[in-house]
Amino acid sequence: MPDNMETWRDKITHRDQQEEKNNNNIIPLLTPYKMGSFNLSHRIVLAPLSRMRSYDYIPQPHAILYYSQRTTEGGFLISEASVVSETGRGYKHTPGIWTKEQVEAWKPIVAEVQAKGGIFFCQLLHAGRISNRDFQPNGKAPISYSDKPLKNQPNGGFNAAEFTPPRRLRTGEIPQIVNDFRIAARNAIEAGFDGVEIHGANGYLIDQFLKDQVNDRTDQYGGSLKNRCPFALELVEAVANEIGADKIGLRLSPFADYLDCGDSNPEALGLYMARALNKYNILYCHVIEPRMIKAQQEKCDGPDGTLLPMRKAFSGTFIVSGGYNREDGNKVVGEGHTALVAYGRWFLANPDLPRRFEINAPLNKYDRATFYTHDPVVGYTDYPFYESL
Numbered sequence: 001m002p003d004n005m006e007t008w009r010d011k012i013t014h015r016d017q018q019e020e021k022n023n024n025n026i027i028p029l030l031t032p033y034k035m036g037s038f039n040l041s042h043r044i045v046l047a048p049l050s051r052m053r054s055y056d057y058i059p060q061p062h063a064i065l066y067y068s069q070r071t072t073e074g075g076f077l078i079s080e081a082s083v084v085s086e087t088g089r090g091y092k093h094t095p096g097i098w099t100k101e102q103v104e105a106w107k108p109i110v111a112e113v114q115a116k117g118g119i120f121f122c123q124l125l126h127a128g129r130i131s132n133r134d135f136q137p138n139g140k141a142p143i144s145y146s147d148k149p150l151k152n153q154p155n156g157g158f159n160a161a162e163f164t165p166p167r168r169l170r171t172g173e174i175p176q177i178v179n180d181f182r183i184a185a186r187n188a189i190e191a192g193f194d195g196v197e198i199h200g201a202n203g204y205l206i207d208q209f210l211k212d213q214v215n216d217r218t219d220q221y222g223g224s225l226k227n228r229c230p231f232a233l234e235l236v237e238a239v240a241n242e243i244g245a246d247k248i249g250l251r252l253s254p255f256a257d258y259l260d261c262g263d264s265n266p267e268a269l270g271l272y273m274a275r276a277l278n279k280y281n282i283l284y285c286h287v288i289e290p291r292m293i294k295a296q297q298e299k300c301d302g303p304d305g306t307l308l309p310m311r312k313a314f315s316g317t318f319i320v321s322g323g324y325n326r327e328d329g330n331k332v333v334g335e336g337h338t339a340l341v342a343y344g345r346w347f348l349a350n351p352d353l354p355r356r357f358e359i360n361a362p363l364n365k366y367d368r369a370t371f372y373t374h375d376p377v378v379g380y381t382d383y384p385f386y387e388s389l
């Protein structure tokens, strides 16, 4: 367990818990929020979490229990990254959303979440250069903004040698990728999802276009900020035209250099995107905190307000993620710095996270060793609920 959470937990006394109950205090994280047409009963969002248990890119029945455990009436859940096309694959056993079989396999998972009153969005991913030949059709090189391979050893336990140097997308091929996202979004709605989150963060294809330290294109998609952002914005527009802007979120991580994907002026990039998104009226913008510059960083200082200009510039719902505990989450919501907070690792390990936050209960530790293993139960659906301890 990260040190900051241990300290925080140790400070909790029985008296504090009792006092909170007696005062009938509703903590900011547990106040309702209207996100477009969705009535959320609280602000604690399930962050997108790849769990690599979707064998051969097909969502599996064990995901029904996993997502259902993390569902509350009026709670908002974002699915693990779901690949939009064959060329978008980057990891083993991540779910896809480009075939009929995948759509059918998602249906019972989505239906169960909605039966329990959850609001469920599907995260759409194209991995770009974070891939290798084995995942690509006919063993071809992965496609990306550039033909530059990863320079540095990535964080998060991956080995740079696993990734095949990519092939630079020709300008004329870009509409095809945009179209893949459009169709994937349509498929997600057919599977029953309430909407989609476009994954524009963490070093994958969209982020590879956005960041100046990686995008070395000389066509209209490279160079200035004004040129690097349209790929993401064209995608947003195409998906909005297909399923409606009120069903779309975009995830961004301007401050992260995860997977060798950094930018020299993240403030300007974040602000440009936040402003540009207003034109499309999308439902939400989901931004990863600067403090999460290293993947899965354990110890974080509190939120420092760096995202506030983006929050102020964006006219839809703002979601933050990265290193949040109960205290930080209450603070940012209470101070109006964000509408919602997405929790990753704590939600992974605590299926009843909103309830635990409500009663200020201690949290299960997460087991990093089973984050990405393929077992349908261990480290997946076997984290205990507080009431059963």
Ligand SMILES: Cc1cc2nc3c(=O)[nH]c(=O)nc-3n(C[C@H](O)[C@H](O)[C@H](O)COP(=O)(O)O)c2cc1C
Pocket (backbone or CB within 6 Å): 047, 048, 049, 050, 051, 079, 080, 081, 123, 199, 201, 202, 251, 288, 292, 296, 321, 322, 323, 324, 342, 343, 344, 345, 346, 371, 372
């Ligand atoms: C096991 C694991 C899988 C993840 N998978 C995804 C993913 O599929 N899509 C994504 O955008 N972020 C993914 N992330 C990042 C999380 O959504 C989140 O931003 C990160 O864990 C920081 O939040 P936290 O401090 O609350 O865990 C993943 C993180 C973890 C730990």
